[in-house]
Amino acid sequence: MRILTLHSDFIKFAAKKKAIDDAETVEKAEHEVNECLVVLSSVEKRDEANPDAVVKRYIAEVEDIAKKVNAAKIVIYPYV
Numbered sequence: 001m002r003i004l005t006l007h008s009d010f011i012k013f014a015a016k017k018k019a020i021d022d023a024e025t026v027e028k029a030e031h032e033v034n035e036c037l038v039v040l041s042s043v044e045k046r047d048e049a050n051p052d053a054v055v056k057r058y059i060a061e062v063e064d065i066a067k068k069v070n071a072a073k074i075v076i077y078p079y080v
Contacts, residue, residue: 037071040079
């Protein structure tokens with residue numbers, strides 16, 4: 001898994017369509033989150049070998065970064 005983190009004043013985004021068939025339905029309205037840590041995440045083929053370990057490391061990394069920048073809000077965003 002690859003991540004890119006940004007400590008942002010704000011981020012605006014809007015759901016345009018479902019990425020996968022099983023995704024929950026959400027409003028198409030624009031959303032804005034202020035003073036947040038944005039985590040752009042990309043899953044790689046090799047992550048399929050041990051997804052539990054990847055998720056544990058991902059959580060630990062994001063928590064560590066959020067603590068360092070004093071971010072109370074985290075936005076996890078898929079990145080291709």
